[in-house]
Structure formats: structure tokens, C-alpha cells
Amino acid sequence: MGDARRPDSVPIPHIEKADRSELVRALEASLGSAFSSEPLWPSPSPLIIVISGPSGVGKDAVIKKLKDSNENLHFVVTATTRPTRPGEVHGKDYYFVSKEEFLTMVERNELLEYALVYGDYKGIPKQQIREELGKGYDIVLRVDIQGAQTLRKILGNSAVFIFLMAESEAKLVERLIDRKTETKESLLVRVAMAREEVKHVKNFDYVVVNAEGRLDNAVKLVESIIDAEKAKVQQKRSVI
Numbered sequence: 266m267g268d269a270r271r272p273d274s275v276p277i278p279h280i281e282k283a284d285r286s287e288l289v290r291a292l293e294a295s296l297g298s299a300f301s302s303e304p305l306w307p308s309p310s311p312l313i314i315v316i317s318g319p320s321g322v323g324k325d326a327v328i329k330k331l332k333d334s335n336e337n338l339h340f341v342v343t344a345t346t347r348p349t350r351p352g353e354v355h356g357k358d359y360y361f362v363s364k365e366e367f368l369t370m371v372e373r374n375e376l377l378e379y380a381l382v383y384g385d386y387k388g389i390p391k392q393q394i395r396e397e398l399g400k401g402y403d404i405v406l407r408v409d410i411q412g413a414q415t416l417r418k419i420l421g422n423s424a425v426f427i428f429l430m431a432e433s434e435a436k437l438v439e440r441l442i443d444r445k446t447e448t449k450e451s452l453l454v455r456v457a458m459a460r461e462e463v464k465h466v467k468n469f470d471y472v473v474v475n476a477e478g479r480l481d482n483a484v485k486l487v488e489s490i491i492d493a494e495k496a497k498v499q500q501k502r503s504v505i
């Protein structure tokens with residue numbers, strides 16, 4: 266029995282005997298239209314990826330590695346009122362602004378999210394995100410847990426939220442001690458906060474364990490999450 270969809274009048278040559286273009290033409294004639302070269306699926310839209318986690322878990326370490334090998338990611342430069350530390354570059358590490366300038370940005374609704382952290386303001390400029398999304402870049406935001414919660418309220422499910430975690434509380438504490446950036450007081454605050462912060466993991470989309478000596482694995486997992494999000498049929502649309 267012949268195929269009811271194919272008119273008998275268009276013979277399709279034997280696959281062994283015809284060349285490829287002949288076969289394509291015959292198939293097109295049989296189906297009644299030319300094969301389109303248009304993409305079957307649109308390119309994925311740019312994403313906003315929020316990376317968060319307790320102090321000392323390795324957010325900066327993961328982001329530094331991501332920067333080295335992902336040209337399509339834009340890492341948002343935060344505006345801050347804190348003084349520049351040696352080696353820091355304006356526009357690269359932070360936008361260093363005065364308190365007055367910062368408060369003007371707040372007034373003009375130019376910040377996606379902002380907070381007062383240890384007496385200094387920190388905020389995420391909206392314009393930078395808009396511009397980079399417009400150029401097709403995926404946006405990476407590095408925020409503390411409180412910032413992530415605020416961003417969840419603002420961005421809802423239009424962004425991907427990743428919680429970075431150490432393999433154990435003990436390892437996290439060791440890492441913070443070894444970093445040698447904290448006073449004993451700030452160490453206590455950070456460790457106590459970390460204990461509370463882990464409870465917020467349920468508000469995130471993904472959890473990535475950054476285990477001792479396995480930073481590369483954590484980075485790979487973050488990259489895989491981004492790839493998987495971009496392959497979703499129902500894609501997130503990040504609009505600021």
C-alpha cells in the first residue's frame with residue numbers, strides 16, 4: 266500500500282542511485298513545499314543568573330573561574346559607597362561613588378536592589394543590566410542571601426537562583442579562618458549568619474556544593490545549570 270500523503274506522480278529516486286540534491290528536490294516536490302533553512306528553534310534569550318551563598322563559601326572563587334572561561338557572561342559591577350581598597354579599579358571591581366551620588370541613584374530608581382552593608386551602601390545598577398542583556402549577554406549577579414531574597418521578589422522566576430554551599434559547616438568555618446580577612450568578631454558574625462542562611466536554600470532553584478579542593482567541579486556544575494536553563498522549552502525571560 267502506498268503512502269496516502271505522497272502523490273503517486275512524484276517519483277523519489279532510489280537512495281543509492283540519486284545524488285543528495287536530486288533526492289532533496291524529489292522529497293520537496295512530494296511534500297509540496299521547499300525545505301526551509303530557517304532555524305527550527307530560536308536562539309535562547311539571555312538569562313540573569315543570581316549566585317549567592319553564605320560568606321566564605323566561595324562565591325568570588327567560583328565567579329573568578331567563570332569569568333576566565335565564559336565570554337558570553339557579563340558580571341555586574343556593583344556601585345558602592347565604601348572606600349577603594351588597594352588594587353581595586355573603579356568600573357572593574359566596583360563603581361565607587363559618594364553617598365550623595367548613591368542616594369541620587371536610589372531617588373531616580375536606577376538601582377535594581379540596594380542595601381546598607383556594614384555602614385556602606387551597595388547597589389546593582391539597572392542600566393548596566395539592560396544594556397548587556399540587549400547585547401545578548403547572560404548576566405551574573407553575585408549577592409548575599411538577603412540580596413538574593415530581595416531579587417527573588419523583584420525578578421520572580423525570570424532569573425535563575427543558585428545557592429552555593431560548602432560540604433559542611435566545619436569546612437566553611439575552616440575556609441573563613443584560612444582566608445585571614447576577618448577579625449574574631451566578624452568571624453563570629455559571619456559564621457552565625459551562615460548557620461541561619463542555609464535555611465533559605467529552599468527559595469533557590471539550584472544548589473551547588475563547593476567542596477574542599479573541588480572548585481572546578483562547582484564551576485562546571487554552574488555552567489551546566491546555565492546550559493540546561495538555555496535548553497528549556499519554556500524559557501525564562503529576564504526583563505529589567
Ligand SMILES: Nc1ncnc2c1ncn2[C@@H]1O[C@H](COP(=O)(O)OP(=O)(O)OP(=O)(O)O)[C@@H](O)[C@H]1O
Binds near residue numbers: 443
Ligand atoms: N573549593 C574550594 N576549596 C578550597 N578553598 C576554597 C574553595 N572555594 C573557595 N575557597 C577559598 O575559600 C575562601 C573563601 O572564598 P571566597 O572569598 O570566594 O568566598 P565568598 O563566598 O566570596 O565570601 P564573602 O561572601 O565573604 O566575600 C577563599 O580563600 C577561597 O580561595
